[in-house]
Amino acid sequence: MSNPSELVSGAVLREWGLPEPGDSKKSRGEIVIVGGARSSPGAVILAGEAALRVGAGRVALAVPASIDAHVGIAIPEAGIYALPDDADAPLEGRLGEHLASADAVLIGPGFDDPDETRATVLAVADTAPACLVLDAFAVGVLPDLDRSALPGTIVLSANKEEAAILLGRPLADGDELTDLLEIARRFDAVVSCYGITAHPDGRSWRIPEGGPGLGTSGSGDVRAGAIAGFAARGVEPERAAIWGAWTHAAAGMRLTERIGLGFLARELAAELTPTVKDVLSA
Secondary structure, eight states, X not given: OOOOOEEOOHHHHHHHOOOOOTTSGGGGOEEEEEXXXXXXXXXXXXXXXXXXHTTOSXXXXXXXXXXXXXXXXXXXXXXXXXXXXXXXXXXXXXXXXXXXXXXXXXXXXXXXXXXXXXXXXXXXXXXXXXXXXXXXXXXXXXXXXXXXXXXXXXXXXXXXXXXXXXXXXXXXTTOHHHHHHHHHHHHTSEEEXXXXXXXXXXXXXXXXXXXXXXXXXXXXXXXXXXXXXXXXXTXXXXXXXXXXXXXXXXXXXHHHHHHOTTOOHHHHHHHHHHHHHHHHHO
């Protein structure tokens, strides 16, 4: 049996607090988000906006060259890098330097090819980023990778289908916590899946679910971007995962109460900023 999870509330988050913002964007952390495809360029845009909305200071997006100009227009606040055409190529030059110096790197939003995703994860890992957040396809390819080739600090932003891939079977109905703790130990990573965050050392936390409105296209990209944004600000990995998941869920509940079912992921991203403000000032 696993130990009981700590229930996270706004009061708990206020007690934890957030790092002081300082007086410039550099003091609020730098993040690189690696993802995107011609079929899904919006995912990386949503993740980038979410990271900025939770207070990250500088965001760069590394995307395929086929969409870099379009993404740059859609989110002018971010720096844009074109990924090599060959996913196995090393990430050098300014992009490699930025990955190595970033406070957090998020990989996965919008990727749609497992082989290219696997190669990109390894190429990013070679730059030795401080904190690696994996989402979507980047979570799904993890069983095929040598854990020792990846950074020491990893956060997995997974849905239940992706968690099942990591586990090798569906999550046990009614006992997801035990399974998520097993994943955390197996991959030596913080795991954030819906309302549960699991740590490799056996600790776990629960947050209130955000309601059915979160089941909309792009919602997971916003969630992953928020988690990575808090990590970039200097929040320790498990608390960054909890802050991101809680804020994402609370923003969904706020939108449901205000406008009802059917809000868009881009509206969810915009709601993150006032949600964080209200938590800290309550």
